[in-house]
Amino acid sequence: xxxxxxxxxxxSGQIGVELTLALRKIYGNANVVxxxxxxxxxxxxGTGPYVSLDxxxxxxxxxxxxxxxxxxxxxxxxxxxATGEKNPNLAWSLNMQSLLNVLDIAKEEKIHKxxxxxxxxxxxxxxxxxxxxxxxxxxxxxxxxxxxxxxxxWCNYYHQRWGLDVRSIRYPGLISxxxxxxxxxxxxxxxxxxxxxxxxxxxxxxxxxTYLPMMxxxxxxxxxxxxMEAPEEKIKIRTSYNISGMSFSPKEIAAEIKKHIPEFTISxxxxxxxxxxxxWPQSIDDSVARNDWGWKEDYDLPAMTKDMxxxx
Ligand code: NAD
Ligand code: SER
Numbered sequence: 001x002x003x004x005x006x007x008x009x010x011x012s013g014q015i016g017v018e019l020t021l022a023l024r025k026i027y028g029n030a031n032v033v034x035x036x037x038x039x040x041x042x043x044x045x046g047t048g049p050y051v052s053l054d055x056x057x058x059x060x061x062x063x064x065x066x067x068x069x070x071x072x073x074x075x076x077x078x079x080x081x082a083t084g085e086k087n088p089n090l091a092w093s094l095n096m097q098s099l100l101n102v103l104d105i106a107k108e109e110k111i112h113k114x115x116x117x118x119x120x121x122x123x124x125x126x127x128x129x130x131x132x133x134x135x136x137x138x139x140x141x142x143x144x145x146x147x148x149x150x151x152x153x154w155c156n157y158y159h160q161r162w163g164l165d166v167r168s169i170r171y172p173g174l175i176s177x178x179x180x181x182x183x184x185x186x187x188x189x190x191x192x193x194x195x196x197x198x199x200x201x202x203x204x205x206x207x208x209x210t211y212l213p214m215m216x217x218x219x220x221x222x223x224x225x226x227x228m229e230a231p232e233e234k235i236k237i238r239t240s241y242n243i244s245g246m247s248f249s250p251k252e253i254a255a256e257i258k259k260h261i262p263e264f265t266i267s268x269x270x271x272x273x274x275x276x277x278x279x280w281p282q283s284i285d286d287s288v289a290r291n292d293w294g295w296k297e298d299y300d301l302p303a304m305t306k307d308m309x310x311x312x
Contacts, residue, residue, distance in 0.1 A: 004112070005031050005069050009055050009102070010076030012036040015117070015171075015220065017043050017179040019074060022221050024048050033068050037077070043178060055098040062105050072228075074115040075102045081121050082273050083183030084144035095147035103158045103166065114166040115228055118152050118240035120213050121145035121185075122170060125279045132281035134242045134288040141279045152239035159238040167227050168240035169220075172284060175304060176217035177311045185276045189214055189253060192266070193308050196257050201265045205273050208251040208266075211282035215245030216299040216307070223295055230293040237288060245297045246304070247283040256305045 004027055011020045011034035021043065023032045029048035034040065040050040051068075055061055055077045064070070077098050084091030099116055106114045123132055124139040140146050148170075158164040173186020181187040188204050189212075195202040215223075223243050227235070248256075254266040289295040299307070 003031070004071045005033070006072045006074065007033050007035060007065065007068060007070040008074045008076065009035050009053065009098070010078065011044065011050070012038050012041040012179075013076055014174060014176060014179050014181045015217070016076045017041045018176065018217055018221050019076070019224060020044060021047065022225060023074075026225070033064075033070070035064070041179060055101060056094065058101040058105070061101055062109075065105055065109055065111070070109070071111060072113045072115070073102055073106060073111055075099060076117065079144065080182055080184040081119075081142050081144040081276050082185050082187070084147075085142060085272065085276065088143040091143045092147055095144070096150065099151045099154055103154060103164065106166070107158060107162050107164055112165060113228060114164060115224065116151065116155060116166065116168050117224075118148045118168050118170045119144070120170055120172050120280055120284060122149040122152065122240075123279075123281050127281055129282050131283055131285040132242070133285045134237065142276055148240075155240070156238045165232060166238070167235055169223055169227060169289075170240045170242050170284075171220055172213035172215045172243070172245055174215055174217055174220050175308070177308055178217070185273045185280075186212055186214060188250065192250075192253060192257065193312055196261050196264050197312060200261060200263050201267070202254070203267050203269050204250045205269060205271045206250050206277050207270050207274060208268055209249050210274070210277050211247050211249045212277055212280060213244060213247050213282070213284045215243070215297065216304040219245050219297045219299050222298070223289075226295065227293060234293045236292050241289040241292070241295075242284050242286045243289050243295055243297075244284040244286040246300050248301050253301065253305070256301055260305065260309050
């Protein structure tokens with residue numbers, strides 16, 4: 001069996017911290033190198049190797065891949081939807097160039113597998129709102145969505161043309177308690193828990209009935225690991241897989257939180273993120289992922305809410 005050495009880029013972010021810890025459990029601490037532009041996350045300290053790395057610096061990235069004998073790369077560095085709208089050029093540049101740098105080096109160094117996440121943000125106002133299918137009309141209106149959609153086709157291109165084993169998931173909005181979210185439209189669903197505990201109230205930047213596809217972080221980590229471990233012949237989609245966990249609105253999550261904190265109140269002050277949320281589907285059809293590699297989520301809204309309060 002080949003000894004795998006994994007490089008996680010963007011390891012100090014919301015997904016990176018938990019994914020790095022999960023990968024270290026499977027492959028051994030020394031075999032998973034965490035890297036990020038910012039300092040090492042507190043939860044990663046002492047659990048394995050960390051290198052400071054700017055993924056935009058292709059030469060430095062290449063040096064690290066060779067020096068560390070890397071066999072798999074997980075690329076998580078990106079600018080998310082809400083932050084992306086504040087600086088579209090930067091979002092496009094980071095989200096695209098980081099991927100092209102990784103794909104190029106992976107091809108050159110014969111990296112076994114590459115993981116790069118896409119997002120439900122690829123969908124736009126013309127995509128079906130309910131149970132949005134794997135293949136459908138895709139016309140994103142955010143720079144983040146455009147970069148993810150273009151990225152999906154680059155992944156597919158490197159697979160078709162050079163046989164690179166690159167795999168991807170369109171994550172829904174992710175809810176977690178270990179590391180903070182990094183500037184997305186779905187971040188309200190994390191903030192609401194912290195404010196409920198600290199202030200017993202929350203002012204939401206989305207309207208009460210804004211339904212969005214969401215997922216609890218343990219499910220997102222499970223999906224990522226299962227996709228990456230699936231036999232190659234089962235991976236039929238080389239752009240990116242739809243996956244679904246749950247769908248809820250601010251009003252619904254507030255009602256669920258009230259079951260744990262009866263005095264909790266929510267108010268609404270929609271901002272620019274409302275338009276982004278309105279452009280996305282409310283729920284996702286993930287039957288292709290279920291059929292191809294057996295995806296199934298563990299958490300619904302009540303189970304996730306209970307677990308969040310037990311851990312926060
Ligand atoms: P995040 O913002 O929390 O983390 C991204 C990390 O990348 C940060 O730690 C940041 O410092 C790092 N980074 C930024 N620029 C870098 C650079 N030039 N070089 C190296 N590192 C750099 O994001 P996240 O929520 O963990 O998202 C990870 C991936 O998953 C992204 O591709 C994102 O688009 C995707 N995704 C996330 C969600 C979600 O809800 N969190 C949903 C869909 C898709
Ligand atoms: N959670 C992400 C965002 O809101 C979706 O990709 O940007």
